[in-house]
Amino acid sequence: MLRRAKDERRRAEGVRRTASAGLLVAVGTGVGNVLAYGFNLVLSRGLGPGGYAELGTLLSVFLIGSVPGMAVQAVNARRLAVAADAPSAVRGELVRALRRRGLLVGVGVAAVFAALAPAVAALLPSVTVGGVAWTGVSLAANTVFASYLGIAQGTSRFVTMTALYLAAHSTRLAIGAAAASTLVSPTTVMAAQTAAWALAAGIGRLLLRDEARIDAAASQQEARVGEVAGRQEQVTVAAGRGGSVTEVAGSYAYVGEGAGRSEPAAEGVGGHHEQVAVGAEWQVGAAAGSQAEDGGAGGGGAAVGRVAGVGGRGVGGGGAGYLAEVLRAAGGLGGILLLTVLDTLLASRYLVGEDLGRYNTGGLIARAAFFAPSFVAMLAYPRLARAEERRRALTVSLVLTGGIGVVGVGLAAVGGNPLIGVAFGSEYASGGGFDLGGHGWLFAAVGALLALVNLALLDGVARRSHAVSVVVLGGIAVEAGIIVGFAHSSPAEIVTAAAASALVTASASVAVCLSARAVPEVAAVAAGEAIRITAAPDAARL
Structure with missing residues (x-):
């Protein structure tokens, strides 16, 4: 009774913290999105429809190129979320490894763009x-x-x-305002915004440095476990295979129902999605003996690297495993971002002059509708990675994302040319050429529908599923086929084709994620650490 009451109090406290975090992230990302949108607004107003044609295309290329970064963010968040109950030494080593790998991916992206620049141009x-x-x-x-x-x-x-998000986009807005006032070239704008991202990354390194530290007291406690090296303690896992896990001097072996048969540790503990029955407890005690990999914690971090999966198939994963996971995540996330700019990229081949500039500005409306509910997915993602919390998080997130989209489409439809004139300038709302005000709601609909696809994709990344990615690839093929095939004689035809394709893709993506089931993922635990792992929604950490 006492434990249940204590667990209920902890769960209520967690709900309150989540609500506060939700409000903070909603406000912070909302302001950040306004700042990001302001960057485009000041440049579109300063350069005009003709001058914004080139910069708008470069910004579309930038959006596609940001896919590896989004994948790195998703993978880092997932790995740390499933390691929430790991010891401090494990998490510190994991954070350091993730920092290094993020830097390497960034360098690789720059090298690829340098090599492909002539072909893209x-x-x-x-x-x-x-x-x-x-x-x-x-x-x-x-x-x-x-x-x-x-x-x-x-x-x-x-x-x-939230602080990092605001730092990046406020600096970027200042750069955009300076560029618009001096009428610099689009190339200079792209070079200058590097400073905004670099500054925010430096702030992130500073503010998150404590996450990479290893708690000295915890490490000493883990080191003392080494005194019992050689002692065997069995761990009974209430899982589908119904066996036990035995740890001997820092290594795991799976013992099946038949005596004497053993299997690799990663298969039974750290790597796979082991289905743990509701209420099952893992009591892991044992001997330490091997040093943490990849820099470790010195003598105090015994068995951290291998047991926690840093360098293996568990929580941290090796460098090759990390890259593979980033590439898988990028496949899906790249598809959704390509969908958000595919119509503008294709429009740049069929439209010219002010029509292209106005269409690129319409693309800003689509991106505003796409990113407006981004705080919902951002907040829900760690919960989507935990099977016991996924269903509720997914349902609430879909409702919120869809509701925000409906409001955006309604505003664009009612506002029309007056809203376009206020936002982008009277030259975008004036008569002649493409009527952006009359088609603004279609651009908003494209962004709102693709926001639902993005949420479904992130749910798939959290579950390590590729089903929604396949749907997105199909949506890309459909949209490209329609526009290239016949719907490209006017801006109105292109945006109508994009909206129809987005509707089909969103419907299929949401259906896939609602019908999917997540399997709990078990993170391996360092030697000597006692921890309760359960699939129950009211589970509390010990």
């Missing part, structure tokens, strides 16, 4: 080789920044996460 006649190359440099800094966002998100450091 040839494919998109409105941009230059220099503009594409500097976009890659900016993306390198953006990827490192996203890595720290993921660390903050996975450790539920929502205040820090």
Whole structure:
């Protein structure tokens, strides 16, 4: 009775903390999105429809290139979320490994863009080789920044996460305002915004440095466990295979129902999605003996690296495993971002002059509707990675994301040209050419529908499922086929095709994620650490 009451109090406290974090993230990301939108607004107003044509295309390329950064953020957040109950030494080593790998991915992105710059410039006649190359440099800094966002998100450091988001976009807005007032080239704008991402990444390194530290007291406690090296303690796991886990001197072996048969540790403990029955407890005690991998914690962090999976298939994963997971996540996230800009990229091949500039500005409306509910997915993602919390988090997130989208489409439909004139300038709302005010609601609908697809994709990343990614690839093929095939003679045809494709893709994606079931993932635990792991919704840490 006492334990149940204590667990209920802890759960109520967790709900209150989640509500406070939700309000903070909602306000912070909302302000951040306004700042990000302001960056585009000041440039579109300053450069006009003709001048914004090239910059709008480069910003679309930047958005696609930010996919690796988004994947790094998602993977970092997932790995830290499932390691929430791991000892401090394990988590500190994991954070340090994630920081290094995020930096390496950023350098790789810059190198790829430098190599592909001539090809991209040839494919998109409105941009230059220099503009594409500097976009890659900016993306390198953006990827490192996203890595720290993921660390903050996975450790539920929502205040820090919000601060980083605001720091990046406020600096970026200042750069955009300066560029618009001096009428610099689009290439210079892409180069200058590198400073905003680099500054925010540096702040992230500073604010999250404590997450990479190893608690000295905890490490000493783990070291004392080494005194009982050689002693065997069995761990009974109430799982589908119904056996027990035996740890001997820092290594795990799975003992099946038949005596004497053993299997690798990663299969039974750290790596796979082991289904744990509701209420099952793991009481892991044992001997330590091996040093933590990849820098470890010296003598105090015994058995941390191998047991926790840093360098293996468990919580941390090796460098190759990390890259593979980032690539898988990028496949889905890249698809959704490509969908958000596919119509504008194709429009740059079929439209010219002010029509292209107005269409690119319409793309800003779509992106505003896409990113407006981003705080919902950002807050829900750690819970989507935990099977016992996923269903409720997914349902609430879909309702909130859809509701925000409906409001956005309604505002665009009612506002029309007056709203366009206030937001972008009278030259975008004036007669002649593409009527942006009359089609603004279609752009908003594209963004709102793709926000639902994005949420479904993040749910898939959290479950390590690729089903929604396949749906997104199908949506890309459908939209590209329709626009390239016949719907490209006018801006109105292109945006209508994009909206229809987004509707089909969103319907299929939401259906897939609602019908999917998540399997609890068990994070391995360092030797000597006692921890209760359960699939019950009221589970509390010991």
